[in-house]
Amino acid sequence: SYELTQSPSVSVSPGQTASITCSGDKLGERYVCWYQQKPGQSPVLVIYKSRRRPSGMPERYSGSTSGNTATLTISGTQAMDEADYYCQAWDSSTVVFGGGTKLTVL
């Protein structure tokens, strides 16, 4: 079965750029979504179709893919960006989530 791998944790200083990666076989050939989840809340879509932002999502969130890796980049990271982030892709007609990355802003 298809697998997506994420680093368990990433730390970033306020105002700096955070990069969260997701790897999978030929992931660059698939559309990738990214979700943000804060404690006790439902997930929120932050990127779809690998690089597109939903309406209302701040411009500091961006997505890219290359080869076997998808990257979520948060520019000018703020304290409010501290959350768990999950990548997601499709494998045939089923959905696969990465294991999640905890972003700490310190």
Next chain:
Amino acid sequence: QEQLVQSGAEVKRPGASVMVSCKASGYTFTAFYIHWVRQAPGQGLEWMGRINPKSGGTTYAHQFQGRVTMTRDTSISTAYMELSSMRSDDTAEYYCAREREVGATYYGMDVWGQGTTVTVSS
């Protein structure tokens, strides 16, 4: 506004079944797929399957086939997820989420329900 509202928390005995509902409002129910995703305590997101509210067609994750059934009632814009033969490791938060699909292009799960806590305990 566009939203999905789920049914309330459930406590079940091992071996029992649970049905969680997901009521859509503020948009055309049949225009978006409904996914079901669960999250065990302290763990990541796990996809269970999805239903096409227009046709009723379903796709289930391999690990739930035979135990999960997803249905919908278009007259009340509500989707349902039933999980049977429950075990303690089915204890989790269960979410529904909608996604638009156009010609095999997927647009992400852009609206999520608030979650339903299901506890399996003897």
